[in-house]
Amino acid sequence: MDYSTINYEIEDSVALITLSRPDNLNAFTIEMSHELIHAFQKGSEDDNVGAIIVTGSGRAFCAGMDLDPNLENVFGLDESMQPTLNDMRNNINDPKIHNGVRDAGGKVVLSIFECKKPVIAAINGAAVGIGATMTCAMDIRFVSTKAKVGFVFNKIGITPEACSSWFLPKLVGFQTALEWCYTGEILPPETLLNERFVKEICEPEELLGKAKEFAKKIVNHSQVSMALTRQMLYRNSAFDHPLKAHEVDSLSIFYASMGAGKEGVKSFLEKRAPEFTDKASTGMPDFYPWWEN
DSSP, rough: OOSSEEEEEEEEEEEEEEOOOOOGTOBHHHHHHHHHHHHHHHHHTTTTTTTEEEETTTEEEEOOOOTTTTTSTOOHHHHHHHHHHHHHHHHHTTTHOOOOSOHHHHHHHEEEEEEEEEEEEEEEEEEHHHHHHHHHTTEEEEETTTOOOOGGGGGGTTTTTTTTHHHHHHHHHHHHOOOOHOOOOOHHHHHHHHTTSSSSEHHHHHHHHHHHHHHHHHSSSOOOHHHHHHHHHIIISSSSSSSHHHHHHHHHHHHHHHTHHHHHHHHHTTTSSOOOOOOTTTTOOOOOGGOOO
């Protein structure tokens, strides 16, 4: 796929996805959603990629949905449809539901969630609406001193999207998540750090470097163990009993101990850096993806 709303480049085993509509503050479009899904899937399966960083071009990260007044529905939805919860549960991949009902930002976030590689946000400027919620699915968030984040949905008569009702309370707790969504206030970096939404506040000229510095700490780890760890922490924490997590943990370490774990232990005993050769594209154990079984 050729990209026109994002840029995608790889350097030192890090894939950098840059939202690239700077004249529109990188406002989100349906076309951008398709390109982002493709880029995350591409990075997930590329053995040359160990981590993914997402940032914005120009002075914004993403100013939310591009509210084109010429569209009948600015969110690209089919108003002739009358979908039910049953449709969403049983026909979610039907083309009419997929294209006319499903939230475009949510489809992007699900591609992030399914990704086998760690995803890092470098929030360089305004991140509002989908610009805020898409970062909730990313694993680590760095923010510029110039950035502000807003979950502004209630202010314009809509509701949070992009699966943020699942992610945001896990990040900041229910009370803070509700406060941010109820008020729609624009949140400064200090608030984001205090509520542990972001890892670090950076000067604008240092932001991307900080994100890359973090990525370089992990890109040479075992790709299989990283992919398993990412999905285990997200999915197993939602189980209703720790025994279910124990089942997956046990299988994971069983197979890891016969794979990359051998090199890891050997390198530790020999006091050298490990040289992992396993690949997430082809080396995932047979029980993966366990949530589909």
